[in-house]
Amino acid sequence: MQLHFDVDGKVETICDRCGNPLTLQLWDEFNLIIKLVDDPDTMNSNEEDPDIFYIDRHESHFSVAAWIFEFINLSIPLQKVCKETEKGESTCNKEILDQLQKFRSNPNEIPNNKIWKDLDKFKNLGD
Numbered sequence: 861m862q863l864h865f866d867v868d869g870k871v872e873t874i875c876d877r878c879g880n881p882l883t884l885q886l887w888d889e890f891n892l893i894i895k896l897v898d899d900p901d902t903m904n905s906n907e908e909d910p911d912i913f914y915i916d917r918h919e920s921h922f923s924v925a926a927w928i929f930e931f932i933n934l935s936i937p938l939q940k941v942c943k944e945t946e947k948g949e950s951t952c953n954k955e956i957l958d959q960l961q962k963f964r965s966n967p968n969e970i971p972n973n974k975i976w977k978d979l980d981k982f983k984n985l986g987d
C-alpha cells in the first residue's frame with residue numbers, strides 16, 4: 861500500500877538572524893510504503909529506507925497522525941531567515957543586525973547587567 865502526503869501551508873516563526881516575525885510558506889511531498897508482514901518490529905528495525913514501514917498483516921487500522929506531524933516538521937527549513945529582495949538584498953531588521961554586530965566587535969560594551977556581574981570575578985583568573 862502506498863501513501864502520498866502533500867504538505868502545503870504556512871508557519872509563523874521568527875527569523876534566525878534578526879528575530880523579526882516571519883511567515884514561511886511550506887510545500888513538500890512525501891511517499892510512504894506500508895507493507896503487511898508477520899514480524900513488523902524486527903522488519904522495521906532492520907529497514908534502512910525511511911519511506912518503508914511494516915505493520916502486522918492482521919492489522920486493520922493504520923494511524924497516520926504521527927507521520928503527518930513528522931512530515932510537517934521535515935518540511936520546515938533548518939535555517940529560517942527573512943526573504944531576500946529580487947536584487948538579493950537581505951530584508952532582515954537592519955537595526956537589530958547593527959546592534960548585534962556592535963556587540964560582537966565590542967563585547968565589553970554590552971550594557972551592565974546584573975546576571976553578568978558575578979562573572980567579572982573570573983575575568984582575570986586565567987592571566
Ligand SMILES: [Zn+2]
Pocket residue numbers: 875876877878879880941942951952953
Ligand atoms: Zn531577518
